[in-house]
Amino acid sequence: MTWDEIWPLLRTATGETLYMTGASAALAGVLGLLLGVLLVLSDRGGLLPAPALNKGLGFVVNIGRSLPYLILMVALIPFTRFVAGSSYGNTAMIVPLTVGAAPFYARLVETALREVDPGVVAAAxxxxxxxRELVVKVLLREARPGLVAGLTVTVIALLGYTAMAGTVGAGGLGYLAISYGYERFETKVMVATVVVLIVLVQLVQMVGDLVTRRLTHK
Structure with missing residues (x-):
């Protein structure tokens, strides 16, 4: 293949990867934040202690984190088909991507919230x-650098998940690398997809670090 043939494929695949990553990151960010906050609030000594709820949530989150993404993706096929109407394609893959990333981010949120100085909470x-004010104006506000850093790690993980999803027909850079770079032995395609993924990861990390530093200095 010539570069004139590769560029259109690469642009389309990059757009599909960004679509899946962006949509699933937004959904996982919201769900993970809610789960993380609930884990902290319901813990012993939390603002709303509920040991049974805490253990239940912790169990669910641990299950989500323990399953490799490929296995989770296959296991969720019936649920994905129910939610998205299909188990194949970009939009359908957002479902397992979100389910896989939300528990991961939830633990990062929990860690960030636990690092907030207890003295600040006690003073408030x-x-x-x-x-409500303790959660929104104290815990979440003080934990913003950690929350952003955790979301950055989650988005980077999702980029890797989308590449794996491409192996089962989700599209994106993973599909391009497998269908052209591997199966058709097009080395240039494989190299191009690897370079684009590296660039995307670097950009996400740079933006995340920049926002985290600015929030830390406020």
Missing amino acids: RAMGASR
Whole structure:
């Protein structure tokens, strides 16, 4: 294949990868944040202690984190078909990508929230802050650098997940690398997809680091 033939394929595949990564990162970010907050609030000594709920949530999150993505993707085929109407294609793959990434981010959120200085929370509580204010204006606000850093790691992981999803027909750079670079022995295609993935990871990391540093200095 010539580069004139490769560039259109590469542009399309990159767009599909960005679509799957962006949509699943947004959904996993919201779900992971909610799960992480609930894990902290419901823990012993939390603002809303509920040991049974905490153990249940922890069990569900651990299951999501323990399954390799390829196995999770196959296991979720019936659920994916129910939600998206299909188990094949870019949009359908957003479902297992989200399910795989949300528990991962939830643990990172939990870690970031636990690193907030307890003295800050105690001071806000002494000043009469409500539970909602303690969560939104204290915990989440103080944990912003850690939350952003965790989301950066999650987005990078999702880029890797999308590449694996490409092996089962999800499209994107993974599909391009397998169908052209591997099966058709097109070395230039394989090299191009690897380079694009490296560039995407570097860009995500740079943006994440920049935002994290700015939030840390505020």
